Amino acid sequence: TPDEIEILNRFTRVFEQAYIRVLDLQKAEAQAREAKIAAALEKVRSRTLAMQKSVELAETSAVLFQQLIQLGIEPNRLYISIIQNDAGDSEFWITDEDGSKVSSAYTTNLNSNYSFRKMYDGWKEQRKSLIIDMHGKELEDYFHLLNSLNVPFKGGLSQTRRVQHIAYFGKGFIGMASPEEQPGETMQLLERFAAVFNLTFTRFNDLKIA
Numbered sequence: 001t002p003d004e005i006e007i008l009n010r011f012t013r014v015f016e017q018a019y020i021r022v023l024d025l026q027k028a029e030a031q032a033r034e035a036k037i038a039a040a041l042e043k044v045r046s047r048t049l050a051m052q053k054s055v056e057l058a059e060t061s062a063v064l065f066q067q068l069i070q071l072g073i074e075p076n077r078l079y080i081s082i083i084q085n086d087a088g089d090s091e092f093w094i095t096d097e098d099g100s101k102v103s104s105a106y107t108t109n110l111n112s113n114y115s116f117r118k119m120y121d122g123w124k125e126q127r128k129s130l131i132i133d134m135h136g137k138e139l140e141d142y143f144h145l146l147n148s149l150n151v152p153f154k155g156g157l158s159q160t161r162r163v164q165h166i167a168y169f170g171k172g173f174i175g176m177a178s179p180e181e182q183p184g185e186t187m188q189l190l191e192r193f194a195a196v197f198n199l200t201f202t203r204f205n206d207l208k209i210a
Contacts, residue, residue, distance in 0.1 A: 037189065040067035041196050048200040054208040058105075060200050061093050064174075064193055073186055075176045076162070077153075081119070082172040082201070083110070088120050090172065094151065106149045115142045115164070119175070123168050129191050131181065132164040167194035171201050 047063045065078045079094040088110040110120035115132055122130040134142055139162055146153055153159075165176040167190035174194045176182070 037071060037192070040071055041192060043067055044193065044196050045199060048196070048203050051200075051203050051207060054204050056207075057200065057204045058093060064197060064200075065095050068176075068189065068193060071189060073176065073182075073189065075178050077177045079175045079177075080172065080197070081110075081175065083120070083123060087111075090116075090120075096152075106151060108145075108149060113142060113145045114138055116145075119164070119166055119173060122166060123173055127168055129168065129187055130164075130166040131187070132166065133181065134162045134164065135160060165190055167191045169194040169198040169201065 044060070044064045044067055047060045051057070051060060061080050064080075068078060069075075075095075077095055079092055082091045082093075084090060084107075089107065090110050091105065091107050093105045108116070110116040115134055115138055118132050119130065139159070142162070143153065143159070159179070161179055163178055163181050165178070165182055165187055167174050167187065174190055174197060176186070176190060
């Protein structure tokens with residue numbers, strides 16, 4: 001009836017106002033999130049510029065890890081790999097498995113393992129990022145290699161899946177290990193932090209030369 005149609009029209013107008021409010025809130029939330037990300041990137045950038053000695057690279061890496069975690073990333077482990085030469089020799093700095101602190105470092109050759117070689121090939125191909133979904137024999141071989149390097153990991157071979165999210169910078173990559181694939185925003189964050197770490201590594205090299 002005409003009365004029922006008018007009621008429906010009135011509800012439609014009210015819902016339109018509600019939907020506009022939702023869009024406004026989503027925009028405000030996105031702006032707040034971006035401001036938080038920008039502040040986190042600035043903290044890493046500021047720590048980089050404050051470096052006085054090359055040995056402070058580890059401390060700067062820890063700041064980077066802390067900022068990623070405060071932005072909501074929940075990894076098994078975060079790590080930075082710095083590729084030292086064309087032979088694939090690389091230095092890794094890794095967090096403990098809740099990602100809270102840099103627990104240890106080790107060196108290895110990225111050609112020594114199938115999964116590492118994937119990471120290395122992505123860097124040589126100048127990719128921006130890479131996801132490696134590890135399971136079965138690939139995961140087993142990877143854990144055996146970590147064990148040989150005295151890298152601790154929880155659960156050992158009982159883990160059936162480990163997804164590596166890799167974001168590259170000029171001389172290496174930032175990585176995140178987790179049991180499941182992460183949302184697209186997480187990879188975008190890693191890529192942005194990798195870009196900032198480029199500045200960190202440039203500063204590190206300048207201090208080393210000095």
